Amino acid sequence: MDERKITGHREFSLKRFFFQWEWMLVLIFIIINIINSFLSPYYLNLRQLISTTATFLDKAFVVLPMTFVILLGDIDISVASTIALSSVIMGVLYNLGVPMAAAALICLVVSTLCGFFNGYLITRFKELSSVIITLSTSIIYRGIAYIILEDQAAGNFPSWFSFLGWGELGGIPLMLIAFAVFAVAFAILLHKTTFGRRVYAIGNNATASRFSGIQVDKIKIIIFTMVGFMCGVTSLFLTSRMGSTRPNVALGYELDIIAMVVLGGVSTAGGKGRIGGAILAVFVIGFLRYGLGLINVPSQLLLIIIGALLVTAVLISKIRMNVKKVRTVPSDIKQ
Amino acid sequence: MAGYLEMRNITKKFSGNVVLDNVNFSVDKGQVHALIGENGSGKTTLMNILAGLYTPDKGEIFINGEKVTIDSPIKAQNLGISMIHQELRVFPDLTVAENIFIKREPLKKAVPLPVIDWVEAYRETERYLKCFNLNINPRVPVGYLSYGQQRFVEIIKAISCKADLLIMDETTSALTEKEIQMLFETIREIKKLGVTVIYITHRLGEVKQIADAVTVLRDGKVVCSSNADKMNMNEIVQVMAGRKIEDRYPKIKVKMGGEVLRVQNLNYEGILHNINLDLRKGEILGIAGLSGAGRKTLAKVLFGINTPFDGTITINGKKFNSITTRTAMNNGLCYVAGTGTEESLIKQLSVARNITITNLKRVSRAGLLMPAMEAEFAADYLERLEISAEHDDIADTLSGGKQKKVALAKWLFNNARILIMDEPTAGIDIGSKVDIYNIINELVLSGASVIMISSDFAELSGMCDRVAVMYNGEIIKILNKDEISSEKILFYAAGGSERDL
Numbered sequence: 001m002d003e004r005k006i007t008g009h010r011e012f013s014l015k016r017f018f019f020q021w022e023w024m025l026v027l028i029f030i031i032i033n034i035i036n037s038f039l040s041p042y043y044l045n046l047r048q049l050i051s052t053t054a055t056f057l058d059k060a061f062v063v064l065p066m067t068f069v070i071l072l073g074d075i076d077i078s079v080a081s082t083i084a085l086s087s088v089i090m091g092v093l094y095n096l097g098v099p100m101a102a103a104a105l106i107c108l109v110v111s112t113l114c115g116f117f118n119g120y121l122i123t124r125f126k127e128l129s130s131v132i133i134t135l136s137t138s139i140i141y142r143g144i145a146y147i148i149l150e151d152q153a154a155g156n157f158p159s160w161f162s163f164l165g166w167g168e169l170g171g172i173p174l175m176l177i178a179f180a181v182f183a184v185a186f187a188i189l190l191h192k193t194t195f196g197r198r199v200y201a202i203g204n205n206a207t208a209s210r211f212s213g214i215q216v217d218k219i220k221i222i223i224f225t226m227v228g229f230m231c232g233v234t235s236l237f238l239t240s241r242m243g244s245t246r247p248n249v250a251l252g253y254e255l256d257i258i259a260m261v262v263l264g265g266v267s268t269a270g271g272k273g274r275i276g277g278a279i280l281a282v283f284v285i286g287f288l289r290y291g292l293g294l295i296n297v298p299s300q301l302l303l304i305i306i307g308a309l310l311v312t313a314v315l316i317s318k319i320r321m322n323v324k325k326v327r328t329v330p331s332d333i334k335q
Numbered sequence: 336m337a338g339y340l341e342m343r344n345i346t347k348k349f350s351g352n353v354v355l356d357n358v359n360f361s362v363d364k365g366q367v368h369a370l371i372g373e374n375g376s377g378k379t380t381l382m383n384i385l386a387g388l389y390t391p392d393k394g395e396i397f398i399n400g401e402k403v404t405i406d407s408p409i410k411a412q413n414l415g416i417s418m419i420h421q422e423l424r425v426f427p428d429l430t431v432a433e434n435i436f437i438k439r440e441p442l443k444k445a446v447p448l449p450v451i452d453w454v455e456a457y458r459e460t461e462r463y464l465k466c467f468n469l470n471i472n473p474r475v476p477v478g479y480l481s482y483g484q485q486r487f488v489e490i491i492k493a494i495s496c497k498a499d500l501l502i503m504d505e506t507t508s509a510l511t512e513k514e515i516q517m518l519f520e521t522i523r524e525i526k527k528l529g530v531t532v533i534y535i536t537h538r539l540g541e542v543k544q545i546a547d548a549v550t551v552l553r554d555g556k557v558v559c560s561s562n563a564d565k566m567n568m569n570e571i572v573q574v575m576a577g578r579k580i581e582d583r584y585p586k587i588k589v590k591m592g593g594e595v596l597r598v599q600n601l602n603y604e605g606i607l608h609n610i611n612l613d614l615r616k617g618e619i620l621g622i623a624g625l626s627g628a629g630r631k632t633l634a635k636v637l638f639g640i641n642t643p644f645d646g647t648i649t650i651n652g653k654k655f656n657s658i659t660t661r662t663a664m665n666n667g668l669c670y671v672a673g674t675g676t677e678e679s680l681i682k683q684l685s686v687a688r689n690i691t692i693t694n695l696k697r698v699s700r701a702g703l704l705m706p707a708m709e710a711e712f713a714a715d716y717l718e719r720l721e722i723s724a725e726h727d728d729i730a731d732t733l734s735g736g737k738q739k740k741v742a743l744a745k746w747l748f749n750n751a752r753i754l755i756m757d758e759p760t761a762g763i764d765i766g767s768k769v770d771i772y773n774i775i776n777e778l779v780l781s782g783a784s785v786i787m788i789s790s791d792f793a794e795l796s797g798m799c800d801r802v803a804v805m806y807n808g809e810i811i812k813i814l815n816k817d818e819i820s821s822e823k824i825l826f827y828a829a830g831g832s833e834r835d836l
Contacts, residue, residue, distance in 0.1 A: 188703075193699070194703075195702065197704060201681055201684065201692055204681045207676075208677060208678055208679060208681045210640065211638075211640065211670065211678040211679070212681075212693050212745070213693055213749075214692070215661070272683075
């Protein structure tokens, strides 16, 4: 057993580095771009490609904290409703005469509270899974949005507000810049800080984490609150791009967001995966959508392709796990 | 005389450790044969081989003189061997009858399709329940029954498989005295049916009551086997413990300091009653008891996992009426959970990450982790505890003994001064055990204090300065150094009181 360490230890981890799912995603990303450029002569235009990102980056803000949630082994399916509720409240308040900046701030506060409420319920009622709790709050949040606005729309936002979603700085969309900033911040939080380390610990074994003095509940509440806050950010960008808001805004976003995280190689069982994968997956799905849109592929077909990609991702990670299992000999069997 | 069952020269190794060494074991038909020995002596492994869960590395098994190979549980079942395991294996949401007839439900004969005849299943179940004088409704989900009743459901399930040989592994642990007597009644009933019973236990008192023959295992070897009436208790205890105590337990004398922990009138959720306890600097206090006595619950209350409690806990002079894991840790108290549980190591993570998890501040600056520092610290602790592993090895790949040391290292990393250790040496070989004892010695020499929870009474007698014996959530006796012995601990752990002496 000790020989293994001396001979093949470093080499083994180097190999593992190249076997990472992220490389697979990079490959898929490149393939998509090559196919796209063959399919449409208009595709390979760097300026165009960069500004395209603004069409799909709105939900990407939530992908970042959702990675944390799924790493914990939990899930949050109330994100789309949180986006809708905070957006609707912002729109209504602005139409009632509240200054736009204040309304935007309230939008962030509302979504953050929604996230905190999810976290509170999940840690308070441990016998219920996060699926059930966030499914319930999802219906509640969306329901409140409908009560507030019924089937009306709210909008007529000031022009500076639309700059948020449409504006560019030096040819780069504001949204892409904002996403880059958030992505770096979340990546550091997850992979470089003690907080991130604790997230992985909990995701791998919540009991042992608790017995090691990690305040599991506190960390869970913080993460769900973060999801809420980022829903507010998405809400701002999305509302800005649309110019108005309705209670049915962001419908189905939760599935897209979760799909991106899972495609990014984050295990729904918790504890495995990196945020880089999730970020890559955002662009893989985004460009896939854009490319297929260019050649007028119906959006239903697009759904099927994304679904197939997702199944492949899950299957491949499962196959890789099985291979690993065969390789490692069971270490110690208790008497 | 050739027995009904004979196991010849059985040898079994787990990752290099010899667990069973040329074991010869034979049982006569219709006997109740007690298999006794300390923890880790190989009793359960031997029976798991018989039940087809493990295959032996060497050796042969004969039933009624015929050689058989048992390579799967189904094969064992077909040979009429049925095993009731130490831990309950029932389906709590299924009814009693559904549990008993699982996977072999009676089918309706009138219908050509496989339709389950529940009327028949319930009738049959009722018949069994009546046969053993059990007042249980066969239509109740098993989860609603008491622990003891669930045990009986398992026994009926085993018997109803038309078993010829029934293996019971520590079946009486966590049963009440009344239930134990009922169980013995049941065993006598099934003996009448001609069923052979192998009865694994560590309660010597039961051997006298129920067994016809006794086999004692020690360190994977049979040390003695004879009829029950020919052996006396003292003899059994002596052969069980075996070699001289001093060699196995390198106990050193440490000058004790002042009181570091005091527990007063502690009650918890009806599980712990009126616990009073104190611990001095440099002391090793043992906590003995059978499973279900509340030892682990006590540890978890002290460590702030099980809350809230009534009473007071005083750590280093500071009084607490409630405690969280954080406050316990900040006051130097820790719970070194058993590595066999989910509570100990995060098996998928590296050794270094497991060690530093208790105090990430030590390996970070302004919240940012310093990987080089972490590796250095981890390597340092691995060296100090003589663990031959790399800091980036995944914890799961280490042997049991090394995992136990890593579990200790992780708390030493947080400067633990009061260590509550849960079964610090369970399931590891003698060599690793001595290593752990030496680490404990070094700890108390440096002024730490240890509370050692163990089911290994010989270990408690060998290593502890005092032993508190728990029974049914109470500390019923605290034995001082000069009165500690395996027999005394066993006596009190089984619920004995001064009056019975």
